[in-house]
Each structure stands twice: as structure tokens, then as C-alpha cells.
Amino acid sequence: MWTAGLDWDDQLDEELVEKSREWFRELDELCCCIKIPRCLQLNEDIVLTSLHTFSDASQEAYGSVIYARHEYKSGMISTRFIAAKSRVAPLTSVSIPRLELMAAVLGLRLALSVKHALEVPDDNMTFWSDSMNVLYWIRGKSREYKPFVANRIGEVHTSSHPQQWRHVPTKVNPADLVSRGRTVEQLQSDVIWWNGPEFLQDEEPQWPDTNIQIENVRDTELKCQKKTSDKYTTLKSIHNNDLDWRLDPVRYSSVVRLVRVQAYVHRFIDNCRLKQKQRRQGSLSTVEYADVELDIIKNAQREAxxxxxxxxxxxxxxxxxxxxxxxxxxxxxxxxxxxxxxxxxxxxxxxxxxxxxxxxxxxxxxxxxxxxxxxxxxxxxxxxxxxxxxxxxxxxxxxxxxxxxxxxxxxxxxxxxAKVAEQVMAPLPEIRFKTPLHAFARTAVDFGGPFITVQGRGKRRQKKILMSIYMFSVTRSAFGSSIWIRYGLIS
Ligand SMILES: [Zn+2]
Incomplete structure (x- = not known):
């Protein structure tokens, strides 16, 4: 009624009136027709108590149901209905595998509360799903998936072990009833619903196999959930064989540039093969970048x-x-x-x-x-x-x-x-060699100072010194004299 956009005071159309009448009538029937025994076990010595949770989903609804299974000393086995929970599917379109996953999580939460109430050990819980996708995800690592799946798989991993999740054929899955709906009359006579599937009466080796065959997993669905994908991965396998599209790394001097150019090449090829609406535009996504980077490294590894x-x-x-x-x-x-x-x-x-x-x-x-x-x-x-x-x-x-x-x-x-370059000195000037060799025949003079020096004791003994250097230009031997300046005056 809500999706039909009806308000509180609006008149219902015929179809809705009929449906709601039926529903209210069935509510009355529930009281008299449906009786649920409160006792979960037979009056015998119990060897093992275990909980079995089944979940299922359809486009309309999803839900779970839990049974208690008791093994007795006499070899008898009994299964009893404990609890069930159902939800209508969201109005926004959600794929069936995702709904199945939501059902599994709903079942997990319900099972945890039942386990808490009945004080059943963790190891004695078994979860059943008829969705290969869900079981495949549960056996993977949550961080590999996109947030929707990753968050739920994370929750499943926190509270249960992947080995506790098993596959049940859709035909014998009691939770199928939750996802499809039943009238009270049908519900009353549904044996599987009240007693659980028949195989629970057998020993564990006779239970259905849980061989997860990858080929049974919906390929496209998996690919949409894996983080590294979107439309891009579906085409990735094509690149792997297309050696011609690989750029030669030696022609690049930066790994970032190499990856980016290669990623744009991949995108171009994808876009050529996709319809106008599906084409990717704008700057590169981190997923595109990371994929191409790994691809380049992988290639280098294969070569070496x-x-x-x-x-x-x-x-x-x-x-x-x-x-x-x-x-x-x-x-x-x-x-x-x-x-x-x-x-x-x-x-x-x-x-x-x-x-x-x-x-x-x-x-x-x-x-x-x-x-x-x-x-x-x-x-x-x-x-x-x-x-x-x-x-x-x-x-x-x-x-x-x-x-x-x-x-x-x-x-x-x-x-x-690098070291600083040193100046190459020019040859010595002629004058230094074309002169008589006797000492100080040609000299150069230079002055230095003043220098402060102290002779004797006390401040008054301070002296300033100027220096003159006379240098023989052939051998560069020198003698010097100093001019003494006392108290700042040239003496
Ligand atoms: Zn450097």
C-alpha cells in the first residue's frame, strides 16, 4: 500500500482490499490452527545438542529458520523448530546473491541469540545456505570484496568459522518457505517447516556435500563484488593475452608515468569495446592504477x-x-x-x-x-x-x-x-725566472695587519703590529719586518 503511494484516508482498490481481508482472516486462523510445542527435546538422555540455521532469499523476502537437533543415548535423533525470522526485500533492486547474503547474516544473528539462550557451544552450530555465491564469499577474505559484501562477510567471520557453513539443496531448504510465503493452511501441513529437512535425522556423513564448485557460482555476480573489478575486470583477461598492448617499460623513466600511460591504454581498449554509456571517463581510479601496476610487475616477474x-x-x-x-x-x-x-x-x-x-x-x-x-x-x-x-x-x-x-x-x-672544480693556475710569470739567481735580486713587497700583540703585562703593554713582507721572486723565500705601533701611533 505504501509503494502504491496511498495515504491514511485513501480508498483502497479492489485487489488490495481483497488481499488485506485475506491477511486479517488468516491472522485469526493462526491462533487455532498453528500450535508449536514448547519442549525442544524428548524425555531421554541427551548426548549432543546442536543448532541448525537455514537461510534463503527471493526477490520478495528473505529469512531464516533454526532447528534444535538432539542425539540421544538410545541412538534416537530429534529435530525441533526453535525460531524463524523474515524480512521483506528492500524496495531498491538488490541482486539475489546479495539478498541471500543478507539472509545468511540475519540467520547468523538469530542463531547467536538462540545459542546464548540455550547455552549451546559455538562448535555445535551449523549454518545452511543454498547459495553457492554466499558460501564462496564466506570462504574468501572479506577485504577482497566491495564494501556491501565485505562488511557482511566480516560479520560472518567474526561470529562463525567458514567450515560451519554448508550447502543445502534448494528443494529441502526449509527457509525456502520464508522467502516465498505460505498461507496458514499450507504452513500447517508443511512437514519440512516444522521438523526440518529429513537429512537432519541421519548421521553427519549422510548430510548433503558442501563442494563449492566455482563453475556453479554466478560468474558475473562474483565479478561485480570483487573489489578489483567492475566492467573493467570482465575485459581484463583480454589484455592478459594482448601482448601488443603492453608498453615497453624501458622507454619510461618513471614507474608512475609508465603505469598511468598503460592504464589509459587499457581504458582506451575497453572503451572501444563498450557501449557509449558504459565507457569510463575522467581521471584514473585507484583500482585501475593498482591493477595495471600489478600487471606490470607480474610481467617483469614472468620474464625474469x-x-x-x-x-x-x-x-x-x-x-x-x-x-x-x-x-x-x-x-x-x-x-x-x-x-x-x-x-x-x-x-x-x-x-x-x-x-x-x-x-x-x-x-x-x-x-x-x-x-x-x-x-x-x-x-x-x-x-x-x-x-x-x-x-x-x-x-x-x-x-x-x-x-x-x-x-x-x-x-x-x-x-x-660532486666536488667543486679547482682553478687551473696559469704558468708563473716570466719575471720570476729571467732574473739573476742571486738572492733578493728581484723582490716583491706586501703588507699585512694590524695584529694585536701583548708584550709584558697589563693593558698598557698592548701593541698593534703591522707587517711588511719582502719576497724573493725566484725561490719565493721571504723575510719580513714589522713596524711597531704603540698606543695607536706610528712610532
Ligand atoms: Zn638521488
Whole structure:
């Protein structure tokens, strides 16, 4: 009624009147037809109590339902309905996988409150969803996704373990009823709703498998949720094979410029293939920049470590002469070779610092990156400081040598360290040689001073001295005399 834009006093049309009458009539029926037993267990010795939460979503609504499952000493198993919760789907259009995720989170919250009330241990909770997407997200890392998914997956990870989430076929998912709606009559006779799916009566090995097959995951949906994507990733695979579109790094002297130009090239290719409305314009986004940067580094790694790369892809041992042997290289989800050090548990460090990207020695891309960090240090940071700044993201083979090499090359540093040029003196004047060699045949005279000197004691003994120097111009030997000035007067 609200979406139809009706006000409090407005007349309802026929259809709405009928629907609401039906709804009120069913409310009355609820009281007499639906009875829920309060007792959750049989009168026997219990071995194990566990909670099973099912969630589901449709375009109209989403919701969850929880069952208590008891195993008894006699081998009996009982399941009882505990609680259910449903919500109508938002009016703004939200994709089904996202709604499924919202349902999963709703179920999680409800399960936590039930767990608290019944004092069931954490490990005895199982969550069921029929959405492969949701299960795939839950097994990933929240930071890889866009905020909507990341926030919810973050919540799921805080309160449950990914292994607790299992797949249930849609046919036997009781929460399906919540998402599609039922009349009271249908609800009353729904066995799955009141007792839970049949498989819960069996032992755990007989429960449905939770093999998450990536091919079952809706491809496009995943791609929209991954942070590094939007329309751009769908086209990314095309670039990877298009070697022709790669710029030659050697023609660039700045890594920032190289990345930016390459990113604009990628965008141009994308835009040529997209419709007018979908084309990207304006300045580069950080995602575009980061993707291209990683792509360039990846390429440099492939060139320098092709054998190692092939070995890693096939999970074989590295070649014995490989320079990466000591670094325990791994290939990450973007195809980059990273070190796998001993910092796995150092959660306070960034992912890049724990698993730095390996950069090859004597490679132009490496040099450009070293240059960038050297310049960020304003040419005054020493080798070690540059090295430590680089280490927060990269591991360069023989890193210090690589940095030192660049420091020797850096034009600004060379200018700064250069010595001042010395004046080349002219040949000595002729007069100094074309004269008789006997002493002081030709002399030059110079004066210096006044100098303050003290003879004897007391202030009155202070004297000023002027100096005259007579110099023999051939050997430059000199003698001097001083003119004494007493109390400022020439004597
Ligand atoms: Zn420099």
C-alpha cells in the first residue's frame, strides 16, 4: 500500500482490499490452527545438542529458520523448530546473491541469540545456505570484496568459522518457505517447516556435500563484488593475452608515468569495446592504477623467473639454481610471485609486508620502483632507509646492491655529491725566472695587519703590529719586518 503511494484516508482498490481481508482472516486462523510445542527435546538422555540455521532469499523476502537437533543415548535423533525470522526485500533492486547474503547474516544473528539462550557451544552450530555465491564469499577474505559484501562477510567471520557453513539443496531448504510465503493452511501441513529437512535425522556423513564448485557460482555476480573489478575486470583477461598492448617499460623513466600511460591504454581498449554509456571517463581510479601496476610487475616477474613460474604453477620443485630457493615463493590469486616468510601470524602488519612481492635483480621495472622510493626519500635517505621503505611491499633480490647501484646513477645525487672544480693556475710569470739567481735580486713587497700583540703585562703593554713582507721572486723565500705601533701611533 505504501509503494502504491496511498495515504491514511485513501480508498483502497479492489485487489488490495481483497488481499488485506485475506491477511486479517488468516491472522485469526493462526491462533487455532498453528500450535508449536514448547519442549525442544524428548524425555531421554541427551548426548549432543546442536543448532541448525537455514537461510534463503527471493526477490520478495528473505529469512531464516533454526532447528534444535538432539542425539540421544538410545541412538534416537530429534529435530525441533526453535525460531524463524523474515524480512521483506528492500524496495531498491538488490541482486539475489546479495539478498541471500543478507539472509545468511540475519540467520547468523538469530542463531547467536538462540545459542546464548540455550547455552549451546559455538562448535555445535551449523549454518545452511543454498547459495553457492554466499558460501564462496564466506570462504574468501572479506577485504577482497566491495564494501556491501565485505562488511557482511566480516560479520560472518567474526561470529562463525567458514567450515560451519554448508550447502543445502534448494528443494529441502526449509527457509525456502520464508522467502516465498505460505498461507496458514499450507504452513500447517508443511512437514519440512516444522521438523526440518529429513537429512537432519541421519548421521553427519549422510548430510548433503558442501563442494563449492566455482563453475556453479554466478560468474558475473562474483565479478561485480570483487573489489578489483567492475566492467573493467570482465575485459581484463583480454589484455592478459594482448601482448601488443603492453608498453615497453624501458622507454619510461618513471614507474608512475609508465603505469598511468598503460592504464589509459587499457581504458582506451575497453572503451572501444563498450557501449557509449558504459565507457569510463575522467581521471584514473585507484583500482585501475593498482591493477595495471600489478600487471606490470607480474610481467617483469614472468620474464625474469619464467622457469620458477612454470614450476610453481605446476606445484613442482624449483630449479636447483634458482635465486628464489631461499624465499619460499608462492603464487597469489593475482598471479604474482610473493615470498612466504615467517610472518604469517603478524596480523598487525599489512598483507604486502607479510608476503612481499619478489622483484628480479637488474630489471628495468625494479629499477623504476627503486627510483620511485629513492625519490620519495628526497635523495637524502640512505641505502638502508630506502631498503626498509621498499621492504614494506617488495623483496628485491640483492636489494641493497640494487639500491646502491641506483644511488650511484641518480643524477640529482651525483650533482649534490660532486666536488667543486679547482682553478687551473696559469704558468708563473716570466719575471720570476729571467732574473739573476742571486738572492733578493728581484723582490716583491706586501703588507699585512694590524695584529694585536701583548708584550709584558697589563693593558698598557698592548701593541698593534703591522707587517711588511719582502719576497724573493725566484725561490719565493721571504723575510719580513714589522713596524711597531704603540698606543695607536706610528712610532
Ligand atoms: Zn638521488
Amino acid at each position: 623467473f619464467s622457469d620458477e613460474y612454470n614450476a610453481l604453477m605446476k606445484s613442482k620443485d624449483l630449479p636447483k639454481t634458482s635465486k628464489l630457493l631461499g624465499l619460499q615463493p608462492r603464487i597469489d590469486e593475482n598471479g604474482l610471485i610473493r615470498c612466504d616468510g615467517r610472518l604469517e601470524n603478524a596480523e598487525f602488519l599489512s598483507f604486502d609486508a607479510r608476503y612481499p612481492i619478489i622483484l628480479p635483480r637488474k630489471n628495468w621495472v625494479t629499477k623504476l620502483i627503486v627510483k620511485r622510493y629513492h625519490e620519495l626519500g628526497k635523495h637524502v635517505s640512505g641505502t638502508n632507509q630506502t631498503f626498509s621503505a621498499l621492504s614494506s611491499r617488495f623483496w628485491i633480490i640483492s636489494g641493497r646492491e640494487e639500491i646502491r647501484e641506483y644511488e650511484h646513477e641518480c643524477y640529482t645525487c651525483r650533482k649534490k655529491k
